[in-house]
Amino acid sequence: MSLLTLTDVARAYTTRRGLLGRSTEVRAVDSISLNVTAGRTLGVVGESGCGKSTTGRLMLGLERPSEGSVLFEEQPMPAPGTTEWRALRKRMQLVFQDPLGAMDRRLTIAQQVEEPLIIHGIGTASERAERVAALLVDVGLRADQAARHPHELSGGQRQRAVLARALATDPALLVCDEPVSALDVSIQAQVVNMLTDLQAARGIAMVFISHDLKVVRQVSHSVAVMYLGRIVEQGDPEALFADPVHPYTRALVSAIPVPGPRRIPRIVLTGDPPNPADRPTGCAFHPRCPVAVARCAVEIPQLRTMDDGRDVACHLAEPQARMAA
Amino acid sequence: MGESLVSLRDLQVRFNGVPALRGVDLDLAKGEAVGLVGESGSGKSVTWLSALGLLPNTAVTTGSVRLGNTELLDAPAATLDDVRGGRIAMIFQDPASALNPVQRVGRQVVEALRLHRGMDGAQAWAEARRLFELVGIPDAGRRLEVYPHEMSGGQNQRVMIAMALAGQPELLVADEPTTALDATIQAQILDLLRRLQQETGMALVLISHDLGVVADMCSRVAVMYAGRIVEQAPTDLLFAHPAHPYTQGLLGALPDMVGPKRRLAAIPGSVPEPWNLPQGCAFAPRCEHADEACLEMPAFVDIEDGHIAACVHATARVRELA
Known part of the structure; x- marks a missing residue:
């Protein structure tokens, strides 16, 4: 059963560049559709500024979408601050990276x-x-x-x-935003195991937002990779990380330093992730993409389903070509 | 091992009587890349901050730090000023806080060139520009004129590296240089460090909590726990046959990127407080193989060529696993 459904959700902010600059619209999240199933974990990965935390806030109703809809248990998410929303907060909780900042000292x-x-x-x-x-x-x-x-x-x-505090109200959904990123490796493993156990015991659905692909693979049942506010690849974590299709996912996976030989040759991307306020035309990834063609600079690629069931937003991703490879 | 560059002997540091470093021996050859891994508080940063005399006055340091024929511990300020940023340069996790926010980045690099290479004016600016190009800052000439806040974290780290190279160091100590950076930018910076090390022949000490980063970059690795080195080996041997239970634990706690999912082997408990260290082996309370023998401070055991571990059970355990 789908616990939480995001359909074509966008969140735009207006910012001004400089003191007298013209105001521009920044789309932190754009055309995102996601499903969170009861008792399962959805991993959301991407680099800083890709909109993964905004996605988490939209899921909890802390932000109103500018476009699209957010449904919790098939009901529209109430506006933040309303009585209905407060009552619903009991059913969904948030865990951040920095526990000290989230507690009253x-x-x-x-x-x-x-x-x-x-x-x-x-x-x-x-x-x-x-x-x-x-x-x-x-x-x-x-x-x-x-x-x-x-x-x-x-x-x-x-x-x-x-x-423990997040679990106090027996929530159906736990959104964890980088919950183990600040912890040392040995402690990280303890907390990751505990999250898995708690999920098995209580049937909580989780959204696990992280930049750490290894941890996401460990905890997630499905995973969405974001780049500059959009989902570029989505599917089963094992398949996706073993054989990434989108050039960005490929670079991301190949960038993980691992002890021992690597499965995918290292791809080092040039340049920085773009500024969301200055979004490249077409596919936002094309200026850094090693395989971009002319079409990528013009047309925004839509998510298409591949043969193995994953979704990829890349003009060059062909279901058949993948089978041959 | 090649010609020795730096050697640390029984390096100990106490802060107000609390031990932070409890006898570190480490040798570094010219041009070698050595990784230092361990969790927070294990002493990996303190090792190099104390070696370079960068700790506050509350720290009491004993032992020996030799750079070639020069003893650095308790060396006169003038000697240390020549060494720091000159023969040994250091870069840190957060480039934004290591750079002066109100000075253009080019001027900061020029200052390093003036101090360590005696360059001025046009010559220094030309060299700064060359360094910017060397570290892969696009449009180097114009980027010399910007302030740190106008650059991304990855670009600021490149500026720090350019500044570190200004003194033509024989050793670059990189303390978690990519921890604050995104994955794709981390790959760029690691690539840059690898290339620079090959081109300039400088030695590299890479301090990291990430075993993967160290495996990727270094030919030798030292694992630290509670202020001591507990295992040291050539990188491939360390990952193939980790001998110390702590190293084994660290590797087991890391999720895999391929293969079937398994439950992570978490190390129980947590790192001991430095003012409340257990007797003998500091890892014993968390170790499944610990027994009475572990109440004695373990000496280093030779496991194989160049591979040592400070565990009384190490030899037996490795044979068992082989």
């Missing part, structure tokens, strides 16, 4: 985890205390850590506490 861990229960009027005081204790166990924190303040915990423990 003056409250104990137990108080922070209890807060959403108080806000949504769930349980009596003693029921809440019981629930908080159970949540801390679920995320692997010790009982004595409940009385600690955030600065007394390590980064990994703080991220566990943030997760």
Whole structure:
């Protein structure tokens, strides 16, 4: 069942270049269609400025789409700040990269985890205390850590506490924006395993936004690759990362430094990711693309479904050609 | 190993009595690329900051840091001024905070050229432009005139590299040079460092938390944990037969990019606090092979040619795995 559906969603901001410059429209996200299935994880990858965090905010209704629709459990997402939206926030939660920035430094861990229960009027005081204790166990924190303040915990423990808080209202959807990027490798593995376990135990749907392809492959059931506000390739993570089709995905996968021999020869792209306010014509990737043809500078490629079921937005991606390769 | 360039002997650092570095021995040959990996607080940055006398006064450093025939530890300020940015240059994770935000980038490179190569005026500007071209900044002549905020993170890191090259260093210490950069830009900067190292013949120390980055760039790797090196080996041997349980743990904790998905082998627990280190091997409380023998500080064991590990069980474990 589709829990969350984004159809042709766009989010535009107007910015002014310079003090007296003319205002221009920046499309942080453009024509995005995504499905989040109950109990499954959707990975969203891309570089800074590709619109992956804006996509996360649109999914939670923190931002209103300029175009297109966002449906949660087949109902339109209410406007942020309304009573309906507040009630819905219980069903969907957000986890950020920096747990310290997401916590109130003056409250104990137990108080922070209890807060959403108080806000949504769930349980009596003693029921809440019981629930908080159970949540801390679920995320692997010790009982004595409940009385600690955030600065007394390590980064990994703080991220566990943030997760306990996010899980307090028993959400159906968890949007995780770079949840393990600030953690050391050994701790990252602990948190990744915990997320997988929590999903198996509670059937939560997750959106996992990250620049780390290896972690995304580990946790996701489907994955969307974004470049400058658009999805360029989308599909099964194993197939997509083993044999990327879009030239951008190919470069991204080949850029991952790995111990041992690589499967795909390294492709080093020239130039920086473009400024969203100064979007190249046609395919936004064409100025950096090693295989671009004339058509790429003119026409925006639409997502097309390949033989193996993945979607690719590239003029040069041919279902048959891929089979031969 | 080729001709020795730098050698660290029993390098120790304490901050207000708390040990940050607990006896590091490391040798670096001319032109060699060595990786230093480890998690936050393992001492990989402190090693080089202390070697170059860049730590605050609260740090007490002992041991020896030799650059050729020069002892750098407690060396006079004038000696260190010649070495830093001259024979040894260092670049950091965040180029934007290492550059002066109110000075045009070209002027900052020219200043380095004046200090370390005694160049002035047109000669210095021409050299700055050559360096910009060398590090792959497009439209080098005009980019000398911009401020750091007008450039992207990747371009700023290129400026930092140009500035580091200004002193024609024999050694470049790159401390997490690509951690703040996007994947495709990281690939560009690593490519640039590899090319520059080959062209100039300088040695490279690459400090990184990313085993992949180090595997890609370095011929030898040292793994650090809680202020010590726990394993050191030629890169291919380290990844083929990791001998220290911590190194094995780090490799097991990394998700794969190919092959079937497996549950990540997380290392239980967390890195010990430096003021509360366990007796003996600092990794023992997290190690599944630990026993009473680990209460003694482990000495380095020779595993194979050029491959050493500070674990009493290392030899037996490697034989078992082979």
